[in-house]
Amino acid sequence: MSELKQELKEKIIEQLNLEDVSVDEIANDDPLFGEGLGLDSIDALELIVMLDKDYGIRLADPKEGRKIFESIDTMAAYIAANRTN
Amino acid sequence: MCKGVAITGMGAISAIGNNVQENYDALVSGKIGISRISKVDTVHKNDIMVGEIEMTNDQLKQELGIAKETAVSRTALLAMLAADEALKQAGINDINDCETGLISGTTVGGMDQSEKYYFEYLESDEHWGHINGLHAGDSTQKLADHLGLTESFVSTISTACSSAANAIMLGARMIKSGQLDRVVVGGTDSLCKFTINGFKTLMILSDTYNTPFDDERKGLNLGEAAAYLVLESDEIVKRDNKKVLGYVTGYGNANDAFHQTASSENGDGAVLAMEKALKVSGLNPSDIDYVNAHGTATPNNDLSEGRALLRMFGDQVPEFSSTKAFTGHTLAVAGGIEAVYSVLALQNNVIYPNLNFKTPMKEFNLLPQTTVKQKELRHVLSNSFGFGGNCSTLIFSKEAQ
Amino acid sequence: MKPVYINSIGSVSAQKTFDNKEFLNEIRDYNDTVIHVIDPNYKEYIPPAAARRMARGIKMSTVSSKNALTEAGIENVDAIIVGTGLGCIGDSERFVSDIIKNDEQFLTPTRFIQSSHNTVAGQIALGLGCKGHNFTFVHSAVSFESSLIDAKMMLQNNEADTVLVGGVDELVEHHVTTHRLIGHIKKEPVTSKDLLQSKTEGMVMGEGSHFFVLSNKKSNSCYAQLLAVKTFNTLAKDQVQQKIIALLEKQEMTIKDIDLVILGNNGDVNYDDYYEQLSASLLKNTSQAYYKHLSGEYDTATGFAFWLANKILKTQNIPESVQLNTVEPSKLQTILVYNQYRGENHSLTLIQKC
Numbered sequence: 001m002s003e004l005k006q007e008l009k010e011k012i013i014e015q016l017n018l019e020d021v022s023v024d025e026i027a028n029d030d031p032l033f034g035e036g037l038g039l040d041s042i043d044a045l046e047l048i049v050m051l052d053k054d055y056g057i058r059l060a061d062p063k064e065g066r067k068i069f070e071s072i073d074t075m076a077a078y079i080a081a082n083r084t085n
Numbered sequence: 086m087c088k089g090v091a092i093t094g095m096g097a098i099s100a101i102g103n104n105v106q107e108n109y110d111a112l113v114s115g116k117i118g119i120s121r122i123s124k125v126d127t128v129h130k131n132d133i134m135v136g137e138i139e140m141t142n143d144q145l146k147q148e149l150g151i152a153k154e155t156a157v158s159r160t161a162l163l164a165m166l167a168a169d170e171a172l173k174q175a176g177i178n179d180i181n182d183c184e185t186g187l188i189s190g191t192t193v194g195g196m197d198q199s200e201k202y203y204f205e206y207l208e209s210d211e212h213w214g215h216i217n218g219l220h221a222g223d224s225t226q227k228l229a230d231h232l233g234l235t236e237s238f239v240s241t242i243s244t245a246c247s248s249a250a251n252a253i254m255l256g257a258r259m260i261k262s263g264q265l266d267r268v269v270v271g272g273t274d275s276l277c278k279f280t281i282n283g284f285k286t287l288m289i290l291s292d293t294y295n296t297p298f299d300d301e302r303k304g305l306n307l308g309e310a311a312a313y314l315v316l317e318s319d320e321i322v323k324r325d326n327k328k329v330l331g332y333v334t335g336y337g338n339a340n341d342a343f344h345q346t347a348s349s350e351n352g353d354g355a356v357l358a359m360e361k362a363l364k365v366s367g368l369n370p371s372d373i374d375y376v377n378a379h380g381t382a383t384p385n386n387d388l389s390e391g392r393a394l395l396r397m398f399g400d401q402v403p404e405f406s407s408t409k410a411f412t413g414h415t416l417a418v419a420g421g422i423e424a425v426y427s428v429l430a431l432q433n434n435v436i437y438p439n440l441n442f443k444t445p446m447k448e449f450n451l452l453p454q455t456t457v458k459q460k461e462l463r464h465v466l467s468n469s470f471g472f473g474g475n476c477s478t479l480i481f482s483k484e485a486q
Numbered sequence: 487m488k489p490v491y492i493n494s495i496g497s498v499s500a501q502k503t504f505d506n507k508e509f510l511n512e513i514r515d516y517n518d519t520v521i522h523v524i525d526p527n528y529k530e531y532i533p534p535a536a537a538r539r540m541a542r543g544i545k546m547s548t549v550s551s552k553n554a555l556t557e558a559g560i561e562n563v564d565a566i567i568v569g570t571g572l573g574c575i576g577d578s579e580r581f582v583s584d585i586i587k588n589d590e591q592f593l594t595p596t597r598f599i600q601s602s603h604n605t606v607a608g609q610i611a612l613g614l615g616c617k618g619h620n621f622t623f624v625h626s627a628v629s630f631e632s633s634l635i636d637a638k639m640m641l642q643n644n645e646a647d648t649v650l651v652g653g654v655d656e657l658v659e660h661h662v663t664t665h666r667l668i669g670h671i672k673k674e675p676v677t678s679k680d681l682l683q684s685k686t687e688g689m690v691m692g693e694g695s696h697f698f699v700l701s702n703k704k705s706n707s708c709y710a711q712l713l714a715v716k717t718f719n720t721l722a723k724d725q726v727q728q729k730i731i732a733l734l735e736k737q738e739m740t741i742k743d744i745d746l747v748i749l750g751n752n753g754d755v756n757y758d759d760y761y762e763q764l765s766a767s768l769l770k771n772t773s774q775a776y777y778k779h780l781s782g783e784y785d786t787a788t789g790f791a792f793w794l795a796n797k798i799l800k801t802q803n804i805p806e807s808v809q810l811n812t813v814e815p816s817k818l819q820t821i822l823v824y825n826q827y828r829g830e831n832h833s834l835t836l837i838q839k840c
Contacts, residue, residue: 015594017538038535041347045286045595053592062288128590187719192602194624200582206664216664220571220785221603222625226830229719236729239719239831240632241625243573243603251621255636262639279578282585283598340566340611340620345599357617472599473608475620 004076015050016043028072036071044069056084089485090257090333091322094175094315096167096271097425099412100136100308104170108422109429112437113457117411119294119306125197127278133290135276136308136413138163149231156214158195161224163311164273165231171269172232175315176327183266183321186238187229188256189313190248190272192417194221194241197277224273238265243417245471246379247338248272249312250420250479254336256316266321271313271421280307280416287346289383295414296441297380297407298387298453305381308413312421314428319485331428334464335368335480337361346472347385352393354476355468359397362478367486368464370398375436375460377423377467378453380407381414390468391451404454406439420469420477427465427481434462487642488702490712491840496553497793498523498546499694501780506557509797510805513780517677520662521692521782536613541574541600543656544609546695551610551650557707558699564646565619566607567636569629569653571785573603573622576658583660606654619646627827628717629653630696630786631835635715641702652697653786662691670828672753681753681779689752692782696789698796709796710821710837713737718832723760726832727768730824733834745815746773746804748791750825752783760826765811774810788825788833795821799839 009023012032016039030036033044044065051057051068057079059065068078097104100118101111111118122135145162146153149169172180195218202212217223222241229239238259242251249272256270274280284290284307291304322329339361341354348354363370379390387407394402408426415422430436439453464482471477497503501514504526514524523546528537531549540548547568555561572578577600584593599605604622611620619640623632630653637649665671672688681690700712716733734740747769749761765774775798781790798804802818819839826832 019538020534042345042539042595042599045288048288049286049592049594196582200585203582203586203660206667210667213664213668216668219575219661220624220626221573222571222629225625226719235720236718236725237720238635238717239625240623240628240717242621243624244607244620244622245602245604255621258639258643258645262643264635264639278585278590279582279598279601282590282593283581283595283601286593286595286598338619338621340608340617342611342615342617345605345608345612346595354617471604472602473604473620473622474611475604475608 001076001080004080005072008072008075011050015046026072030071032069032071055079057082088261089319090260091317091329092314092331092333092428093317093322093327093329094171095330095425095428096170097312097422098138098163098167099310099415099422100138101411103140105425112408112411112426113435115438115440117440119413125276125278125281127281129281129285132292133281134293134306136306136415137276138309157227158218158224159197159275160191160195160273161227163275164189164224164228167271167311168228168232168269168313171313171315180232180234185234186259186265186268187225187234188240188242188252188268188270189225189228190242190252190417190421191221191224192243192245192248192274193277193279194224195219196279197275200278244475245473246416246419247469247471247475247477248417250469250477251338253314253333253420253424253479254338254477257333257336260316260318267315267317269313269315272418273311274309274416274418276307276309291382294441295382295410297382297409297439298391298446298451299442300444300446302382302384302387304383306413308415310412310415310418310422312418312425314424331431332482332485333479334482334486335362335366337365338477341474341476343474348389348470350389352389352396354474355390355393355470356396358476358478362480366480368480371401372464373403373466374462375430375465376403376405377427377465378405378407379468379470380409382409386470388448391446391449395449402451404436404458406437406454408437410440420467420479423467424479424481427467430465431462431481431483435459490638490641491701491704492698492709492712492796493701493705494554494557494699494707495709495793495796496550496697498526498550499781499790500524500692503793504549504553506553509801510807513807515678518675519672519690520657521690522657523693539596541577543574543654543695544606547606547610547652547654547697550695551652551697554650554697554699558705559707560648560699562614562616563648563650565640565649566611566616567621567633567649567651568607569623569633569786570603570606571624571626571629571655573624574600574605574656575661576656577601579658579660626785627825627831628833630789631715631717631833634835637700638712638715641700647703648699648701650697651700652695653789654695655693655784655786657691657693676753678779682751684753685755687755689754689783692784692787694781694784694790696793704840708840710799711840713838714836716834720830721832723763726760726764730768730834733836737836741768741772744772744820744822745818746775746798746821748775748777748795748821748823749810750778751776752778757828771813773813773815775804775808776810777808780807788823791823791825792835795823795837
């Protein structure tokens with residue numbers, strides 16, 4: 001699980017071009033949106049594509065993403081439970 | 086700034102008809118143009134529905150007398166067909182007989198061809214004729230040549246889904262301020278993989294018929310269309326003894342300045358645009374007899390626009406409907422084709438139905454007009470909103486103000 | 487009708503123009519078929535969180551628009567109007583290429599959003615919180631002039647008091663490759679100095695972003711007054727002269743009132759004729775300047791010409807590097823800019839010292 005979390009942090013930084021953020025700066029329970037990392041609704045759509053491409057998880061409704069992307073913890077838990085690849 | 090802006094000709098092609106009359110007949114008989122896509126070979130063809138124009142590029146070329154092998158994008162072809170109809174109705178034989186301009190709106194221009202040959206260009210020269218078509222202004226330039234317009238103000242506006250509305254607005258302002266005597270205004274866009282996939286990434290495409298202002302709405306259907314109006318000054322109307330179809334009496338553009346693609350929750354930009362348009366026209370909200378809404382059927386737009394209508398009209402919201410259930414969302418052309426529909430509404434004193442509406446939205450008590458309704462109309466307000474927070478409102482009236 | 491003042495300027499180009507204190511003090515010479523802008527330090531202007539999704543065109547425009555607003559001493563405007571031939575074409579190209587390569591799978595929204603031609607005007611509005619009129623013109627070589635026409639009309643008719651007007655285009659690979667294939671871009675490199683003597687087909691392609699604050703109220707920073715802008719979709723070679731005379735007549739001027747004309751020669755052997763015939767006839771006794779050897783050719787290159795004209799009037803100096811003939815103007819009061827691209831989309835812009 002901690003490997004997956006590390007991997008997610010790296011991917012988020014790369015995919016979302018967060019040049020000024022390092023992996024160590026993201027705590028597992030930090031909120032990703034709003035006050036935490038400051039991601040927005042366009043980032044959420046980018047993360048939905050990442051779920052599909054890298055873990056074989058397809059979300060039909062972008063609203064589903066809100067709960068999943070709350071933090072690295074919630075994301076990792078969801079991926080671990082639903083991944084198909 | 087006291088001149089009238091008369092509409093003397095209109096032309097339109099969309100999923101519900103190849104000319105203005107066919108479009109009108111479909112609107113009042115409830116014939117929708119939404120189907121599975123057949124002309125763009127996309128992997129999403131079973132997941133989406135679109136408002137596709139029946140004619141193929143070859144048929145369009147034949148109709149226009151253009152050789153089959155000439156490199157012209159579908160976007161430009163649709164424009165030519167619609168603009169020809171508008172000029173014909175306006176009875177224009179020599180387009181250069183007064184200071185005439187052309188302002189066209191488009192989002193993707195010739196992308197329908199560019200995306201086909203993107204890598205092929207590097208291998209063979211067969212389709213190099215389309216390379217220049219990627220310039221958004223290329224479809225307008227080709228349209229100007231087709232119309233025989235020379236030594237004139239010709240320009241293209243690209244403000245996403247409010248492009249044609251803004252083209253009409255600019256044209257009206259240029260006539261009012263005496264810069265032009267006549268201007269052909271409108272827009273054109275054709276379906277292509279680029280926009281299908283783009284809207285897909287935003288997750289706002291419906292997998293079934295779009296349902297504007299319905300609580301269960303799932304998103305939009307993309308459509309393709311071209312629509313043009315001929316606007317003329319009072320002097321030209323008088324000189325040529327023109328029949329006037331209606332007037333552009335109000336216009337307003339404002340920016341939501343909220344988000345790159347989404348509308349603000351309370352529709353700030355939309356309210357500002359409507360307020361500006363009313364101010365220009367000198368009308369009060371209570372003078373508006375019908376609102377042709379943007380109503381794309383995305384969760385975000387219809388909520389934002391609904392709230393804006395309530396802020397603008399209070400508890401006196403006039404009859405309103407979105408015609409996108411008929412045509413799909415025709416992007417840059419939305420404000421153009423809906424301008425044609427608004428003028429037809431005035432001419433026929435008829436309000437079009439907002440199809441596919443079942444469940445009122447829970448956020449407010451707003452019911453669109455769902456059946457064809459006869460009503461004496463004097464002023465119609467039409468909204469068009471686009472990415473980049475771009476909000477536009479046009480007001481069309483039977484009489485000059 | 488109210489006068490229209492150009493109160494400030496901002497520019498990012500292939501020369502070091504992003505510092506308003508300088509005026510072509512050092513010229514960067516090129517020997518290429520494409521030339522890129524000299525990048526300012528974007529980090530000074532754009533916070534990293536905002537920069538992460540920005541296309542080059544947006545970055546350049548953030549800098550040039552901020553510089554223009556700062557110089558005008560204002561924080562917001564009533565309207566934003568942008569001209570761009572191709573918008574953020576880098577993102578459009580990447581999106582098309584991803585569609586094809588990935589067979590329409592796993593595409594992400596950012597590139598599509600940036601592809602919308604009005605993304606620059608929209609993002610500036612978003613950054614400023616500007617809720618006013620927001621237009622984007624995309625019509626080849628008259629994209630910038632269309633914006634000027636719109637702005638001028640707004641200011642003269644009291645639709646706005648202050649307008650931010652700009653032009654931007656970015657240089658990207660696939661576009662360059664394809665336009666070289668069809669001969670629009672030169673096949674052989676040419677030095678900046680020899681551009682007009684190249685005698686070869688096509689242009690040297692460049693990029694840039696130029697923004698201006700226009701107002702119906704003159705500020706202390708004012709550069710010039712915008713007298714007239716006119717565009718023509720077509721114009722036969724022998725008609726250009728007549729259109730210039732007609733434009734001047736409307737201002738109650740003759741060619742003698744023009745102290746300097748800035749011409750759009752780009753070294754394309756097939757089209758520089760439009761300028762050369764004027765140079766040799768109507769403009770024979772007028773001081774002439776050119777600039778595309780410094781800026782490169784692009785749809786909104788006239789934004790560079792407009793910047794140059796304003797700078798010349800303010801500094802009362804014509805840099806040697808842009809002089810096209812040896813006629814010395816007796817004063818520097820009125821400047822005419824003429825441009826066309828491949829024989830189409832002609833424009834005339836007239837400004838006067840204020």
